Amino acid sequence: MSFEGYYQRLCKNGHSMDVDCYMENDEDRCAICGAEIVWANLVDETNGSHDEEGRRIDGCVKLKIKSQKKCEHCGSILETTYKIPRNRRTQTIRRPHERI
DSSP: OOOOEEEEEEETTOOEEEEETTSOOOOOBOTTTOOBEEEEEEEEOSSOOBOTTSOBOTTOOOOOEEEEEEOTTTOOEEEEEEOOOOOTTSEEOOOTTOOO
16 A cells, blocks of 8 residues: 655745645645745645545644635635644645745
C-alpha cells in the first residue's frame, strides 16, 4: 500500500489551494493572487474515514471563512478567503524576513 494524500495550503491573503502530495510543486506562491504560501497541512487519504460527501478526512483541517465576495446579480460566491489556523497540529510556514 502506498501513501495517498494532499496538502491544504493558504496564502497570506487567505486563498485556499489543495495540492496532491506527489505533484512536483515547489511553488511558494498563490495561484489566485501571487502571494506567498504561509500555511500548509498534510491530509492523509490512505486509510481514512469519509465525510457525508464521500471525502476522506484524516488530518483535514476545517477552515474558517474570513470573507466572501458575492455576485451582485445572482448571489453566487466569486471568492472566499479563510482565516489562517493557529494550532500545533498544523504547519505555519515562517520565513526569517517575514512576520506572520
